[in-house]
Amino acid sequence: MFLIAVPEDAGKTHLKLLSKLARKVMETRFRDELYAAQYPTEAVATINNIVGLGVS
Template sequence: MDITAVIKKDNIIFNLEGKNKTDAITQLAQCLLKNRVITDLNGFVADVLKREEEFSTGIGFGLAIPHAKSVYVTKTAVAVGKLNTAIGYNTADNEKVKLLFLIAVPEKGGNEHLNILSQLSRKFMDESFRHRLDLARNSEEIIRCLMDN
């Protein structure tokens, strides 16, 4: 699966006002609810936060990849949020997070989330890719960045 197949412009939020991890995840999940990717906001957010309790998805470099397989997900999708102000996230490098990629996969979605996590993780290792993401100012630039790398 190509990562750009599950990241749509309608699920990319700039100027995210999240004050903390839960707030940022909830705002991204609201976008998924609005676009009919999830059926229950509170249920899906609870599933994501339960996953976060197991091991933080803050990977460093100002990035986090929260995710969940959930009965509340109708189709696989990724919501992207670029925060106005970086938030604490319990990352491997102790840096605050400025960009979140929230992965939503149906409970019976097999290993789709692992495929998406793998693709994103490989891209995030490239410093020039991270720099282009940081400079992106709209949804089209985020999508272009993901396609180019």
């Protein structure tokens, strides 16, 4: 489950992020790194490194 929080005036940014995440979840490497994360900060780092979303 992912929570995507964007400003009200962000337009379709949330749809672009969701689309990118959906494609990446199909990749074994991405899933393996997310499953291996022991802390939320590690999961965020995985998303930032692999997907390049700039999530904090």
